[in-house]
Amino acid sequence: MDSLTPDYKTIAEFRRENIRPLQKLFREFVQLCKSWELIGSELIVADGTKIKASNNKKMNFSRKKLDARLSRLDEQIKQFLEESEKTDKDENDKIEVGTIALNKLLERRDKYEAYKKQLDETGENEISLVDPDARLMGNNRGGVDMAYNVQSAVDGKHHIIIEYDVSLNPSDQHQLPNMVKKIKRKLKLSRYTLLADKGYYNGEDLLKLKKLKVKVIIAKQKPSDSKKLSAEYRSDKFTYDAKADTYTCPTGQLLYLHNKKQAKRHNYFNKAACVACPNRDKCIIGKTKYRTVTRSQYAVIYDESDKRYAENSELYKLRQQVVEHPFGTVKYTMHGGHFFLRTRRKVSAEVALLFLGYNLKRAVKILGFDGIMIRLDSLLRQILRTLKMLCINPYISRFPYVRISVL
Numbered sequence: 001m002d003s004l005t006p007d008y009k010t011i012a013e014f015r016r017e018n019i020r021p022l023q024k025l026f027r028e029f030v031q032l033c034k035s036w037e038l039i040g041s042e043l044i045v046a047d048g049t050k051i052k053a054s055n056n057k058k059m060n061f062s063r064k065k066l067d068a069r070l071s072r073l074d075e076q077i078k079q080f081l082e083e084s085e086k087t088d089k090d091e092n093d094k095i096e097v098g099t100i101a102l103n104k105l106l107e108r109r110d111k112y113e114a115y116k117k118q119l120d121e122t123g124e125n126e127i128s129l130v131d132p133d134a135r136l137m138g139n140n141r142g143g144v145d146m147a148y149n150v151q152s153a154v155d156g157k158h159h160i161i162i163e164y165d166v167s168l169n170p171s172d173q174h175q176l177p178n179m180v181k182k183i184k185r186k187l188k189l190s191r192y193t194l195l196a197d198k199g200y201y202n203g204e205d206l207l208k209l210k211k212l213k214v215k216v217i218i219a220k221q222k223p224s225d226s227k228k229l230s231a232e233y234r235s236d237k238f239t240y241d242a243k244a245d246t247y248t249c250p251t252g253q254l255l256y257l258h259n260k261k262q263a264k265r266h267n268y269f270n271k272a273a274c275v276a277c278p279n280r281d282k283c284i285i286g287k288t289k290y291r292t293v294t295r296s297q298y299a300v301i302y303d304e305s306d307k308r309y310a311e312n313s314e315l316y317k318l319r320q321q322v323v324e325h326p327f328g329t330v331k332y333t334m335h336g337g338h339f340f341l342r343t344r345r346k347v348s349a350e351v352a353l354l355f356l357g358y359n360l361k362r363a364v365k366i367l368g369f370d371g372i373m374i375r376l377d378s379l380l381r382q383i384l385r386t387l388k389m390l391c392i393n394p395y396i397s398r399f400p401y402v403r404i405s406v407l
Contacts, residue, residue: 016341019349026164026352027186029359033160034187036375038366040157041187043315045195045323046179048151048172051331052338053134053347055146060136062126066116073109080105131342137170148339148347151175152355153183154323158366161326161355162187166348172199176216177208184212193217193312195319203298206305217312218305230282238293247293251279255293266295329361330354 006014015022033039061069080102115127128134128146137147149167154160163182167175176196183189191213198219209216223235238247238255247255247268255268274280274290283291296302309316330336336354339347363372 019346022349023352026356029356030162033359033363038158038363039155039160039162041189041192043156043193044153045156045319046153046176047197047323048149048175049327050137050139050147051150053131053146053148054339054342055128055131055134057146059129060126060146061115063119066112070109070112073105077105133168133344135168135170150351151179152326153179154326156318156322158362159322159325160359160362164351164355166344166351173202174205176200176205180209180212180214195316203296203301206301207298217309217316220306220309226285228285233283235293251277264297268293326358330358
């Protein structure tokens with residue numbers, strides 16, 4: 001082609017006009033990798049990462065931010081009016097300049113009031129002016145950015161990305177069930193081992209995954225005890241007896257249930273034992289006179305998950321090297337550390353394009369260019385034979401899908 005390349009505008013327009021086809025293309029290539037036995041379908045690792053959105057933090061407003069700016073504007077307007085009263089009324093030039101400044105302050109105030117009204121109508125906590133779907137999320141550098149939470153599921157055999165999702169929720173919780181359903185629906189996979197970090201540790205999600213018959217290995221989260229609490233008296237040091245429905249504290253005292261069994265969270269304590277305990281200063285923090293241990297309605301599911309993690313700790317060590325590798329390649333080698341498109345719908349297509357590029361790189365690395373061309377040639381011949389049997393000429397077909405498949 002004499003080194004001819006499409007103009008950047010041509011590429012941008014193609015990407016913008018083919019939002020759905022690009023997402024379908026990613027999944028079609030995953031199916032192709034599965035037919036080429038590049039996907040093992042035995043071990044899948046899930047993780048999420050924050051990728052910067054096309055929206056500056058200055059163009060994002062939360063309720064707290066709007067209240068602070070409105071309060072500051074009210075002070076400025078009040079101060080301006082007080083100074084205007086002291087100004088000599090004969091000084092027309094100063095009065096005219098002052099009026100312009102006051103109008104600007106009032107315009108800004110009306111604008112912020114409109115943003116606040118929009119938040120009240122939508123029920124959202126923040127509003128983004130450039131990309132309406134972008135949200136303020138924490139980054140790995142200890143700060144915050146306007147970003148999307150990109151979820152991925154990576155096969156353990158050759159690190160092929162088999163599924164993805166774009167979430168507006170900064171947290172990874174409640175993401176796994178949706179991802180598993182997608183894998184089951186698109187790839188027809190039902191039984192496999194799924195690895196995920198402690199960010200996905202949630203009782204409701206674990207219960208859903210159990211019903212979906214997926215073996216999930218998730219790292220246990222540390223109990224949310226005070227840092228001042230002695231290590232030997234943390235919540236995980238209290239042992240539960242399922243038959244008696246009691247807890248035993250590190251000193252051997254029993255803690256009994258003190259609320260209805262239908263309650264979502266059960267509280268266990270023993271006031272008399274705590275009052276007489278010589279170690280109560282190590283066990284109790286603050287003004288509380290006795291120690292309470294809370295048991296969640298998902299406690300049984302958590303116990304099963306913790307046991308499974310303990311039994312498969314060596315397998316869990318594979319998690320990082322499988323799922324972090326694609327994110328690193330996409331962000332730093334493929335320059336995918338920020339999005340160019342706006343809104344969740346378009347960003348999903350951009351993620352599909354990035355992950356398709358990554359999967360192509362993996363396929364070329366594993367099979368080689370010649371190996372891929374041989375397989376594509378075989379696939380093309382198979383398609384042509386099928387069309388010939390159906391008496392369809394693919395090159396003059398009225399059906400675009402047939403022409404695209406052959407090409």
